[in-house]
Amino acid sequence: MTNSSVIKPLIVSFLPTPLNGKINVPGDKSISHRALMFAALATGESHITGLLEGEDVMQTAAAMQALGAQPKRIAEGEWHVVGKGIGQLTEPEDVLNMGNSGTSARLLSGILASHGFLSIMTGDGSLRKRPMKRVTVPLSETGAKFATRDGGKLPMAIIGTDHAKPVTYRLPVASAQVKSSILLAGLNAHGVTCVEEPVATRDHTENMLRHFGVKIDVEDLPEGGKKISLKGPVTLQGKDINVPGDPSSATFMLVAAAMIKGSEICIENVGLNPLRTGAFDVLKWMGADLKILNERIEGGEPVGDLVIKAGALKAVDVPAAHAPSMIDEYPILSIAAAYATGVTRFRGLEELRVKESDRFTSIVEMLRGNGVQVDIDGDDLIIHGTAGNIPGGGVVVTHMDHRLAMSASILGLVAQKSVNVDDITFIRTSFPNYFPLMNVLGAKFDL
Numbered sequence: 001m002t003n004s005s006v007i008k009p010l011i012v013s014f015l016p017t018p019l020n021g022k023i024n025v026p027g028d029k030s031i032s033h034r035a036l037m038f039a040a041l042a043t044g045e046s047h048i049t050g051l052l053e054g055e056d057v058m059q060t061a062a063a064m065q066a067l068g069a070q071p072k073r074i075a076e077g078e079w080h081v082v083g084k085g086i087g088q089l090t091e092p093e094d095v096l097n098m099g100n101s102g103t104s105a106r107l108l109s110g111i112l113a114s115h116g117f118l119s120i121m122t123g124d125g126s127l128r129k130r131p132m133k134r135v136t137v138p139l140s141e142t143g144a145k146f147a148t149r150d151g152g153k154l155p156m157a158i159i160g161t162d163h164a165k166p167v168t169y170r171l172p173v174a175s176a177q178v179k180s181s182i183l184l185a186g187l188n189a190h191g192v193t194c195v196e197e198p199v200a201t202r203d204h205t206e207n208m209l210r211h212f213g214v215k216i217d218v219e220d221l222p223e224g225g226k227k228i229s230l231k232g233p234v235t236l237q238g239k240d241i242n243v244p245g246d247p248s249s250a251t252f253m254l255v256a257a258a259m260i261k262g263s264e265i266c267i268e269n270v271g272l273n274p275l276r277t278g279a280f281d282v283l284k285w286m287g288a289d290l291k292i293l294n295e296r297i298e299g300g301e302p303v304g305d306l307v308i309k310a311g312a313l314k315a316v317d318v319p320a321a322h323a324p325s326m327i328d329e330y331p332i333l334s335i336a337a338a339y340a341t342g343v344t345r346f347r348g349l350e351e352l353r354v355k356e357s358d359r360f361t362s363i364v365e366m367l368r369g370n371g372v373q374v375d376i377d378g379d380d381l382i383i384h385g386t387a388g389n390i391p392g393g394g395v396v397v398t399h400m401d402h403r404l405a406m407s408a409s410i411l412g413l414v415a416q417k418s419v420n421v422d423d424i425t426f427i428r429t430s431f432p433n434y435f436p437l438m439n440v441l442g443a444k445f446d447l
């Protein structure tokens with residue numbers, strides 16, 4: 001199901017008792033999407049463990065199946081994929097529905113650009129508002145043709161080509177989805193595909209392509225950022241992949257435990273790719289007692305266990321350059337900032353406007369609607385901390401945005417008056433067992 005027909009509101013009240021315990025969060029969403037896509041493009045079979053079975057990733061699985069690969073669920077989080085090989089996907093019989101998932105839509109567009117058949121892609125009411133031109137413009141240089149609604153929105157028709165030309169492109173926005181989309185088109189293009197990113201973004205595509213046996217060159221640019229190139233066409237060899245816990249999901253629990261007096265929790269086996277852990281730095285800058293234990297490398301990605309204890313939080317000034325490494329964490333960090341003492345400034349948040357909702361505006365509405373003063377200065381958010389006294393008492397409109405819904409639920413646990421979250425259904429897109437896990441820690445959500 002992609003369009004939520006049933007809306008589920010939730011009223012959340014102050015939690016007077018601490019959070020405690022040890023949990024594992026589900027697999028990383030970014031890595032899970034890539035694991036299914038790359039396994040489908042590989043020659044041979046791949047075995048995936050720890051796969052996130054949230055709705056977004058399940059849309060990717062369904063799309064790869066519709067394109068002729070055979071992803072099969074064996075047990076919880078354990079999947080077996082029979083790949084088709086590069087250039088060997090087959091024309092889908094029906095529209096590919098990407099649901100709420102920008103990553104599925106953008107990355108798959110790249111794959112489809114260099115396959116010589118027609119595909120039609122759509123998404124839910126949130127995804128149909130999100131910009132696709134950021135991928136269709138560079139991907140058109142392969143020779144593929146794109147027809148979109150309303151100047152660059154889904155639904156979109158893609159006429160791919162078996163004779164894709166390699167693209168050279170400098171990203172105008174810091175986006176791992178755009179970077180990945182171009183690199184994936186390059187897998188079946190003849191010649192060198194080259195992407196320059198002015199600021200480094202998550203590099204799971206690069207890491208996992210290497211894991212599947214693709215030679216990929218990454219250079220640091222003298223002015224900052226990176227240049228990534230690969231020479232196509234390539235062959236991917238089926239592999240085993242173990243997906244680490246999602247650091248973006250873990251951050252919800254970390255922020256809750258940092259704020260709720262007397263709490264101490266441990267989250268095991270969390271991905272610690274340095275291009276994903278900006279929020280952990282920010283929590284430490286805010287004075288949170290956060291420790292990373294048992295750091296190790298698993299399946300080419302760093303992982304570790306996170307231990308956090310509640311304590312006083314202070315305001316922070318987060319530079320724009322930090323945004324790509326914590327881009328999905330601003331909604332929950334905005335709650336930490338509202339709870340902290342002092343005035344926090346988050347700089348350079350323009351990319352927040354094109355997520356599942358316009359998160360820039362959604363955050364402002366969530367906080368102001370619950371008695372927190374927020375100022376806006378261009379693309380910067382300025383949050384006036386309440387020193388632990390968030391008034392609450394408001395309604396949070398979540399706009400089909402899972403991260404807004406989870407953030408609002410945590411706001412309710414620490415606010416003085418109950419918070420009414422208008423719809424929690426979209427949480428299933430990235431974190432299906434969010435409420436049960438929070439309740440294991442002692443959150444007492446009444447669903």
Ligand SMILES: O=C(O)C1=C[C@@H](OP(=O)(O)O)[C@@H](O)[C@H](O)C1
Binds near residue numbers: 029031175178328351
């Ligand atoms: O590549 C990815 O897996 C993602 C990249 C980010 O999007 P952008 O590339 O649009 O910044 C992030 O917000 C999204 O949740 C996942």
Ligand SMILES: C=C(OP(=O)(O)O)C(=O)O
Binds near residue numbers: 100104328
């Ligand atoms: C932005 C997100 O995902 P996507 O772009 O894949 O919809 C997210 O999970 O916060």
